[in-house]
Amino acid sequence: MSAESGFVMRAVEVHKRFGRLHVLRGVSLDVKPRETVCIIGASGSGKTTFLRCINHLEKIDGGLIEVNGHPIGYRRRGEKLVEDRERSISRQRTEIGFVFQRFNLFPHKTALQNVIEAPVHVRGVAKNQAVADAEKLLTRVGLGDKKDAYPGKLSGGQQQRVAIARSLAMKPALMLFDEPTSALDPEVTGEVLDVMEELAHEGTTMIVVTHEMGFAKRAADRVVMMDEGVIIEEGPPEHFFESPTHERTKAFLSKIL
Numbered sequence: 001m002s003a004e005s006g007f008v009m010r011a012v013e014v015h016k017r018f019g020r021l022h023v024l025r026g027v028s029l030d031v032k033p034r035e036t037v038c039i040i041g042a043s044g045s046g047k048t049t050f051l052r053c054i055n056h057l058e059k060i061d062g063g064l065i066e067v068n069g070h071p072i073g074y075r076r077r078g079e080k081l082v083e084d085r086e087r088s089i090s091r092q093r094t095e096i097g098f099v100f101q102r103f104n105l106f107p108h109k110t111a112l113q114n115v116i117e118a119p120v121h122v123r124g125v126a127k128n129q130a131v132a133d134a135e136k137l138l139t140r141v142g143l144g145d146k147k148d149a150y151p152g153k154l155s156g157g158q159q160q161r162v163a164i165a166r167s168l169a170m171k172p173a174l175m176l177f178d179e180p181t182s183a184l185d186p187e188v189t190g191e192v193l194d195v196m197e198e199l200a201h202e203g204t205t206m207i208v209v210t211h212e213m214g215f216a217k218r219a220a221d222r223v224v225m226m227d228e229g230v231i232i233e234e235g236p237p238e239h240f241f242e243s244p245t246h247e248r249t250k251a252f253l254s255k256i257l
Contacts, residue, residue, distance in 0.1 A: 008033050008068065008174050008205045009054060015062035016049055023049045025229035026063070031174070034203035038216040038237075041226035042252060047209040050226070051176050054207070055096050056089055067095055068173050094122060097167030097175040101183050103159040105151040111138060111162045112147040115169050123170065130169070137165040141195050157188030161195055168199075175199070177208040213257060217241060225249045 009031040016024035024046050031037050039047050052058040054065055056073035064081070065072045073089055074081040084092075105114050115134035119125040125133070138147050141161040151159050160180055167175060177196065181189040193215045200206060200219040210216060216223050216237060223240040225233040225248070233246040241257070244250050 006033075007031060007066075008035075009207065010066045011050075011054070011063065012065075013063040014050070014053060014060050014065060016046075016053055016058060017061050023229050024053070024060075027226075027229070027231055028063075029224065029231065031205060031207060033205055035221045036200040036204075036206045036208065036219055037222045037224060038220040039207065039209045039224045039226055040211070040213070040216065040252070045226040046229040047226050048178050051098075051178050051207065051209055054174075054176060055093060055098050057098075059083075067092065072096075090122075094118075094170055095173045097170060097172035099160070099163050099167055099175070099177045099180045101179050103151070103156070103163045103183075105159055105162060105166075107151050110148050110150055111143060111154070111165075114151070114162055115166045118166070119169050134165070134169060137168050138162070140168075141165045142191065155188055156184045157191045160184065160192045164192075164195055164199075168204075173205065175204055175206045177206065177210070179209050179211065181210075181212060211256070213241070213253075225252070227252075 007030045011027055011029045014024050014027040027050055041047055049058060053060050054072065059073060070092065071081055072092055073084055075084045075088065109117065112131065112134050115137060116127065116130040119130040119133065120127055135144065135147060138144050141164055143158060143161055146154060146158060154162065181192050184192065193212060197215065197219045220237050222234055223237050224231055225246065227248050233244060233249045241253065244253060
């Protein structure tokens with residue numbers, strides 16, 4: 001964490017364009033240690049693009065994103081920011097866990113093998129230590145008895161919980177979740193949200209893009225509303241859901257609550 005800022009993640013006036021489409025129009029957001037921030041908004045409002053920029057899966061066209069006080073994807077050269085080397089970017093990404101809509105597990109590896117892959121091959125953790133850590137993480141997400149199962153033998157909810165354990169195995173400073181339940185059947189959505197809620201209560205620093213308003217109410221320290229590439233409103237869930245101030249937020253919530 002940056003000693004100067006006191007924030008795990010800091011975004012300042014972030015812009016992103018895809019050709020003529022101006023997707024992010026000056027997004028600024030700070031996330032403190034142990035804070036869970038939920039980002040909501042209509043499809044196309046820029047939520048997923050913003051998450052992908054935090055992890056430098058998309059390059060920003062203006063502004064600054066820092067994780068643990070370091071610019072993501074860039075390094076300072078005097079007063080300027082220049083794009084960093086791929087090796088440095090890969091090292092920075094180890095500080096950031098990312099759970100996608102789709103599980104992206106290796107189909108030919110067991111749940112345990114999926115979880116130990118990055119700690120062993122990226123962080124250089126000894127295999128026996130990585131296995132011990134992975135077994136604890138799989139137990140933590142309720143899958144201790146599924147460590148030898150292949151993804152094809154697991155339900156969607158179980159696969160997503162393996163994906164969460166895999167991200168946690170890297171001991172990241174920040175966890176990003178991009179609508180992690182949107183590809184799941186309704187009956188297994190709850191088991192993933194329960195794990196995420198527990199992580200939030202344990203103090204994992206998280207940014208969650210979600211349409212699950214119940215989860216946002218229970219788990220978020222702050223809820224952020226994005227619309228047309230800007231943050232239009234943010235606040236603690238009790239204020240955000242009970243007395244939103246922006247007309248666009250009121251209209252959005254009235255449709256989904």
